[in-house]
Amino acid sequence: MNLQNLRLTTKLWLSVLLIVLALVTVVGYTAYRTAEDRAQSAQVLHKLNSRIEASLRWAGLTQTNAARTQALMLSNDPVLEAGLKEAMADTTAQISKIQKTIxxxxxxxxDRQQMKVIAANRKKMIExxxxxxxxxxxxxxxxAAAIVKDSFQPAMQAYQQSQRDFVTxxxxxxxxxxxxxxxxxxxxxxxxxxxxxxxxxxxxVGAAWLIRSIRQPLDTANDLAAKIAQGDLSMAIDTSRSDEFGDLMKSLSSMNASLGTMVNQVRHSTDSIATASSExxxxxxxxxxxxxxxxxxLQATASSMDHLTQTVQLSADNARQASSLAANASSVAERGGAVVRQVVSTMEEINDSSRKISDxxxxxxxxxxxxxxxxxxxxVEAARAGEQGRGFAVVASEVRSLAQRSAEAAKEIKMLINTSVTKVASGTQLVSDAGSTMNDIVQSVRKVADVIGEITAASGEQSSEISGINQSIGNLDQMTQQNAALVEQSAAAAESLRDQAEQLAQAVAVFKTDGQALSMAQRPPRDITPRAPSLGHKAAAAAPAPKKLAASVKPAAGKPTAPKPALGNNPAPAKAAAGAESDWETF
Incomplete structure (x- = not known):
């Protein structure tokens, strides 16, 4: 049986029981030996005391017989002598009995040697x-007196002395x-x-062993707790014990494993956050x-539209000048009948060009x-997409396509207006040459003036529409500026998220799991410092967004949408964005 597997309560009770058992054993043995010695000493001393008393009584009876013998030797009374002899015989019998008992x-x-001496001296005394x-x-x-004096008294003295020696x-x-x-x-x-x-x-010794058996696992648990507090989660914890300290070690092992799992999860989460924020x-x-x-x-498009507006306005001015020239030419129209026909033909071509311009x-x-x-x-797409802005790229591509079509249409307008100017100049020259013959076609010239007036009106409408396009482009440029500001804020938020992820990783870097430290140095972040876009002369004019746009952006900022996968996990949209960027470069 391994004592380490005993419960602490069992150890304590077992120690107390062993101490009590040992005390009971010692006290019981001492009491038993004391009682036995007392009984034995009482028995032996009682025998010795009885023997001493018998010896003293023997000596007294002997002294009595000695006195009776002296009295018998001195008495002349036969009756007294007979009584003394009878008493002496009785005493002698008692003495023999006492001697036999001893x-x-x-x-x-x-004692036996002394009893032999007593027996010998008694024999001499009796003789x-x-x-x-x-x-x-x-x-x-x-x-008789001589025998008493010479033999009996010395024998009696020797006999009594041997008795006294036996008593001693x-x-x-x-x-x-x-x-x-x-x-x-x-x-x-x-x-x-x-x-x-x-x-x-x-x-x-048992207390020292018990204290050691308690203190050693407590010191081990204290060291383990100190290492866990220092962040070392890589040590192996012995959970083989079956006592309370084994339960404590199992609890520490479970806590260590849970902390290691939590730290690993935090580490993986910080890695994912850092990667996602970087992307x-x-x-x-x-x-x-x-x-x-x-x-x-958009700024280039706005500049082109400004040039187009100036060109259209110039065409309108030229049309008004053509109308004035036509009015002046009506006075000489009669002299240019044939030339007027050519002018009419030219004006019809101008009319056709004007219709094309209208189209x-x-x-x-x-x-x-x-x-x-x-x-x-x-x-709307920008508000829905939030930070991703993929829908805006598609819409921007469509805007680019429409802008290209607008540019091509503007170019055709310019060419047609140039052609109209050329033909109007040619018609004016023909009218000048045929002025002498234009009297009979004054009404036709007036019609031509009316047509030119319509051209002027159409040019004014075209200028107004182009101004509307310029305003729309300005609004689009303003929204682009605001989108750029939102992109900067999103980049700053991503940078802050990356910094917080780094701080979290540094906070858990002190923990060690499986012998390896969680170090941020092993995961160097990418250089993702956001570059503020330079928006030219429009940057300072990034005025507040329109009400509809502000209304769509504010909820997105207050309640973020569900997080989407990191950019690195979706290569297809990245390629699409790269393609869209190449399309913008060819604008």
């Missing part, structure tokens, strides 16, 4: 007493036994102290360049109308 007891070698009593009984008191020996045994049991009790105290010391040492900014730059070129082309003006009028419609569509 000899049957558990004696040491010294001397028996001899003295016999001499006394036989009527020889002097001999028993007292020494009693004291030695007491000292032995006291020493055993002291040894038990020492043993108990040693066991308690070992128990304390074991408790300290958006690049697209805005391209759109700004195309808008700049469109504005330049061309109609085409220009239609173009102007379509230009207005397309300009409105361009504003």
């Amino acid at each position: 000899e049957d007891d558990e004696l040491t070698d010294d 001397a007493r028996t001899a003295a009593v016999k001499e006394r009984s036989e009527g020889r008191p002097e001999q 020996l028993q007292e020494k045994s009693f004291l030695a036994t007491e000292e032995e049991f006291a020493h055993r009790a002291q040894n038990l105290i020492y043993l108990t102290g040693a066991m308690m010391l070992l128990l304390v040492v074991g408790i300290l 958006i900014a690049q697209g805005n730059n391209d759109l700004a360049q195309r808008t700049e070129q469109t504005s330049s082309n 061309i003006i109609g085409v220009i009028d239609g173009i102007a109308f379509q230009t207005n419609i397309l300009a409105l569509n361009a504003a």
Whole structure:
């Protein structure tokens, strides 16, 4: 069983149970040994005390018999002698019983040796007493007294001294036994102290092991938390333990994995944002360049339309001069009958040219109308497309096509008007030559003057329509200027988005996952600094947009449309934009 897999609660309870068990064992063993020693000492000391008491009683009985023997030796009363003898016999029997009891007891070698000495001395004393009593009984008191003095008393003294020596020996045994049991009790105290010391040492060792088993995983968890706080998510976390610290390590491992996943997601998101913002900014730059070129082309178109207006006005002036010349020529029309016919033919050709001019003006009028419609569509498409502006490129292409048709029509108008001027000059010369013959065709000349007046009126209408075209082109140029400003704002927003993506990437760069640091240096951004379009003399005049355009742009700024894929993922529109740009370059 691996102790590391035990729960912390189990370890603590197991430690407490082991300590309690050890204490119970030590206390129980000490109590058992103490009770056993007390019982054994009480038993042994009781035997020794009983033996001492028996020895003292034996000595007392011996002293009593010695006194009786002395009295018997000195008495002359037969009755007293008989009583003394009977008492001595009874005491002797008691002494023999006591001696037998002591000899049957558990004696040491010294005790048995001393008992042999006592038995020998008693035997001598009994023999001397028996001899003295016999001499006394036989009527020889002097001999009996001599035996008492010479044999009985020394034997009695030796007998009593051996008894006293036995008592002294028993007292020494009693004291030695007491000292032995006291020493055993002291040894038990020492043993108990040693066991308690070992128990304390074991408790300290167990506490140190328990503290180490708690502190080591806590230090490991603290180090892991510190590394996670420092951004290192690449370390491997051991989750093999099954205790509370194993649960803590598993939680730290889950947190580490979750943080690593989140950091990787943030890193991928910042990469995607940086790439998308770079491509958006690049697209805005391209759109700004195309808008700049469109504005330049519109300015060139406006300049061409100004020249066309001047030419039409010049044609109208020439037509008025032709009318004046026709009025002057009416006085000499009678002299140029034949020449007048040529003038009539010439004027018919001028009339045909005027009709063609009228048709061309109609085409220009239609173009102007379509230009207005397309300009409105361009504003709507620009508002819908937002930052992409793809629809505006298509509308701009159509505007370019209509502008080309307008230019071609203007060129044809110019050529026809030049032809009309030439023919009018020729007709004037013919009228001058045929002035003498024009009297009879005054009415015809007046009709010619009326036709020229119509030409003048048509030229005025053409000039008015061309002025409308110029105004439409001016409005379109103004909207182009505003689109350029919006493109600049979009480029600035894309640049700000890229900067924020870089800051976010730098914020997560401190984290390490799988041993690799998230570094922005590994993802250098493209140079997408937006270039402000130079719009020539119209840039300063970028006045507020028309109300319809402002209304369409404001909601787009307040509520952005759904994000579209990055420009790099859609090569087809990029190619279309490049084609449109090449078309503008050929305008």
